[in-house]
Amino acid sequence: MKTFAELNFPGRLIAVEGLDGSGKSTQIYLLKRWLEAEGVRVYFSEWNSSELVKSATSKGKKRELLTPNTFSLIHATDFADRYERHLLPLLRAGYVVLCDRYIFTAFARDVVRGCPPAWVRGIYNFAALPDLTFFFKSDLEVSLNRILDGRPKLKFFEAGMDLRLSGDLYESFRIFQGRILEQYLAMSTEFDFIVIDANQRVEAQQAIVRQLISQRLDLARFKRRSPLPLPPPVRRYEKAFEIDEEPVE
Amino acid sequence: MKARTQPDIVIPKPGRRRFYGHGIAGVQLEELVGKLIVVEGADGSGRSTQIARLVEWLETTGHATVQVGLKRSTLVSAELERAQEGNILSRTTLSLFYATDFADQLENIILPALKAGFIVLADRYIYTLMARDMVRGMDEPWLKNLYGIALEPDAVFYLSVEPQELVQRNLSKSATLDYWESGMDLGLSRDLFDSFVKYQTSTQAAFRQLQKSYGFTIVDGNRSVDAVNGEFRKKIMAVLAGK
Numbered sequence: 001m002k003t004f005a006e007l008n009f010p011g012r013l014i015a016v017e018g019l020d021g022s023g024k025s026t027q028i029y030l031l032k033r034w035l036e037a038e039g040v041r042v043y044f045s046e047w048n049s050s051e052l053v054k055s056a057t058s059k060g061k062k063r064e065l066l067t068p069n070t071f072s073l074i075h076a077t078d079f080a081d082r083y084e085r086h087l088l089p090l091l092r093a094g095y096v097v098l099c100d101r102y103i104f105t106a107f108a109r110d111v112v113r114g115c116p117p118a119w120v121r122g123i124y125n126f127a128a129l130p131d132l133t134f135f136f137k138s139d140l141e142v143s144l145n146r147i148l149d150g151r152p153k154l155k156f157f158e159a160g161m162d163l164r165l166s167g168d169l170y171e172s173f174r175i176f177q178g179r180i181l182e183q184y185l186a187m188s189t190e191f192d193f194i195v196i197d198a199n200q201r202v203e204a205q206q207a208i209v210r211q212l213i214s215q216r217l218d219l220a221r222f223k224r225r226s227p228l229p230l231p232p233p234v235r236r237y238e239k240a241f242e243i244d245e246e247p248v249e
Numbered sequence: 250m251k252a253r254t255q256p257d258i259v260i261p262k263p264g265r266r267r268f269y270g271h272g273i274a275g276v277q278l279e280e281l282v283g284k285l286i287v288v289e290g291a292d293g294s295g296r297s298t299q300i301a302r303l304v305e306w307l308e309t310t311g312h313a314t315v316q317v318g319l320k321r322s323t324l325v326s327a328e329l330e331r332a333q334e335g336n337i338l339s340r341t342t343l344s345l346f347y348a349t350d351f352a353d354q355l356e357n358i359i360l361p362a363l364k365a366g367f368i369v370l371a372d373r374y375i376y377t378l379m380a381r382d383m384v385r386g387m388d389e390p391w392l393k394n395l396y397g398i399a400l401e402p403d404a405v406f407y408l409s410v411e412p413q414e415l416v417q418r419n420l421s422k423s424a425t426l427d428y429w430e431s432g433m434d435l436g437l438s439r440d441l442f443d444s445f446v447k448y449q450t451s452t453q454a455a456f457r458q459l460q461k462s463y464g465f466t467i468v469d470g471n472r473s474v475d476a477v478n479g480e481f482r483k484k485i486m487a488v489l490a491g492k
Contacts, residue, residue, distance in 0.1 A: 052337070053346070056328040065324055069273065069352045069398055074325070077345040084339035116271045122394035126341050 003129045004091055011091035012217055013128075015102035017184065018136035019177050020158070021143035022198045023205070027136065028100050030206045031213070035096060039223045043090050047101035050081040061157050068113035071157065075106055076123050083127055096222050103127055104191060108183035112176065113163060132216060133191060134209060138198035140178055148173070258311035261368075262491025270397015276360060283363035284488055285400060287374040287465075288481075289456070290408030291449055292430045293418035294470045295477060299408070300370050302478045303485070307368050312489075315362040318372035322353035333429065340385045347378050348395055355399065363400075375399045376407070376463060380455035384448070385435065389458075403488045405465030406481060407456055412449040414471055416442065 004013050014031070018024040028044070035042045048057065057074050060066040066074070090097055103124045110120045138146075147154075148170060156162065159169045160176025188195060194212060196205055213219075266278040286303070290296045304314050320326045329346050332338050338346065351374075362369050375396040382392055410418070419426055426441050428434075432448025433441065460467065468480055 052332050052342070053325075053328065056325040056349075060324050065353070065357075067273075067352070067356050069356065070324060070349055073345060073349040073352055077342055077349055080341040080345050081339070084341055085337075114274050119271060119394060119397060122391065123345070125391065 001125065001129050003131045005131050007128055009091045009128075010094035010221075011097060012131040012222070013087070013091060013097045013099060013102075014132045014134070014213070015099040015104070015130040016134045016136065017101060017104045017193070018198060019138065019140070019143045019181055019184075021146035022136040022138045023146070023202065024134070024136040024198070025100050026202060027134070027196075027205055027209060028098050030202075031209055032098055034206075034210055035098075035219075038219060040219055041093075041095045041222055041224055042098060043086065043095050044098045044100070045082050045086060047099075047105055048075060048078050050078040050085075052081045053078040061155065064156055064162070066157065066162070068110065068115050068162070071113060071162075072106065072110040072115050072120060072123070075110075079103070079106070079124070080126070094222060096217070099130065102130055102133065104133065104184070104187055107187060108180045111183055112160070112179045129191065132213070133193050135184060135188060135193035135195050136198035136205070137184075137195050140174075140181055142199055144174055144177060259486075259489050261312075261366075261489045264403055264488065264491050265401075267401050268397070269399050269401055270394065272400065273356060273360065273398055281360065281363040281400070283365065283367045283369060284404075284485075285359065285363060285369045285371065285402040286485060286488070287371040287376075287402040287405040288408065289373055289376050289405060289465065290470060291410065291415050291452065292427060293415045293422065294408035294410045295474065296372055296408060298474055299406075299478060299481060300372055302474070303370060303481060306478075306482060307485075312368045313366070315358065315367045315369050316372065317354050317358050317369060319347065319377065320350055322350040323357070324353040325350050340382065340387060344378070344382045344385075344387060344392075344395075351375060351378065351396075352398055359400065371402070374402065374405065376405065376456065376459050376465065379459055380452050383455040383458065384432065384451045393462075404484055405463065406484070407460070407465050407467045408470035408477070409453065409456075409467050410470040412446045412453070415449055416445060419445075 004011060016024040016028045032042055032044050053074060057078065060070065060074060087097055087099075106124060107117070107120055111117050154169050154173055159173040161169060161172050163172070163176065165175040166172040184193075187193070196208060198205065261282070261284055263279070263282065264284075266281055268276075268278075288296050288300055300316065304316070307314050320329055325346060329350055332346065333343075359369050359371070379389075379392045379396065383389060416426070419430070426445045430448075431441050431445035432451075433444055435444075435448065437447045438444040466484060468477060470477060
């Protein structure tokens with residue numbers, strides 16, 4: 001498997017990985033804001049967000065229809081759709097693409113659910129590797145507490161209840177997240193994760209992320225060549241169109 | 250009146266059972282006492298007619314049947330249908346979407362039915378999905394890994410019909426050719442007729458390629474319904490006898 005740079009794509013892909021509650025989404029959001037302010041052509045894509053597959057996934061989750069295999073395949077479908085429809089063309093066009101979770105999420109989760117690692121990796125082998133992967137490593141307890149402090153309503157699959165680890169939703173979530181963390185750590189060297197200590201303050205982490213990116217990417221290459229085009233004139237029928245906004249948390 | 254034992258009801262004997270790859274975790278193969286019969290072939294090759302005949306025959310001879318087919322899963326069939334209408338799927342997405350549909354039916358219908366001793370008749374199985382993807386340039390090893398979850402059927406029939414004959418049958422049935430069955434997404438030709446013939450020819454080549462590794466029975470579907478059905482029955486009787 002090769003990175004987009006190794007495959008001579010003009011664009012670059014940066015992925016963030018980490019447990020729920022590791023703060024990775026906050027970090028990638030701040031990264032996006034910075035790159036945008038710098039005038040970099042940037043696109044953000046989130047795990048499990050393809051419009052095409054969404055209704056099937058939510059039906060499967062709500063009605064608890066998913067098995068480890070269909071859970072894996074439906075997420076792979078979602079990923080393939082975003083990959084072929086958005087990521088590839090944007091990377092061909094020289095964008096910096098930011099991914100909140102990438103194939104490593106599947107490698108970790110699906111394997112914890114009992115799918116053979118070779119099967120899962122084989123399915124995703126159509127995807128190139130990120131040029132940079134940040135892994136936000138927090139202590140298990142820290143991320144668990146961030147999620148569980150508010151005693152949120154955890155969802156069935158989110159808590160790994162399908163694995164029958166525990167009858168208690170919160171206990172199941174703890175065991176499940178612990179196992180995912182083990183998988184991430186096992187992949188860290190193999191896939192060149194840049195490990196960020198996620199127990200630090202938000203600003204401290206962001207400073208490291210920005211510094212690393214400035215070192216590793218020549219940002220000037222990804223800037224818009226001309227100033228932003230003027231917004232189109234306001235017309236009466238403007239409201240008739242749905243504007244596709246990039247998902248922001 | 251006391252019911253008499255029907256002497257001609259055959260209790261199926263076990264045959265060889267295996268998954269193509271790692272399969273589905275937790276499944277005990279020896280518990281799958283039913284039989285899985287697959288009928289493959291293009292639209293117009295006579296699949297549905299043959300399956301209807303087989304159901305009729307199997308049920309009258311005392312076997313319980315279940316039918317499955319592509320795009321019939323609870324999980325994704327509606328979404329898959331919608332996506333295909335919009336023609337917005339790229340090839341890997343389409344492939345994985347169908348694989349999801351297959352896995353859902355395999356785990357929720359096929360395996361439980363086999364465990365309960367049913368004869369499962371599949372109106373197409375992984376081979377059609379693989380052949381379609383191969384024609385679209387997908388890698389054969391990638392597909393084999395993907396479908397490593399699939400159970401090896403007890404019998405697979407591939408109804409081979411000449412593309413020119415398929416054209417005639419499809420036109421006489423619906424007066425047009427289906428967009429996907431004509432492979433129009435591949436841009437082989439702007440002309441539906443030409444595209445259909447080219448696409449069906451490449452699909453048949455892909456089936457012959459797959460036949461090398463999966464060894465299914467190629468049935469000459471240019472013959473009469475009865476002749477084809479006779480061949481099916483003979484093979485299925487051997488399957489029921491555990492051969």
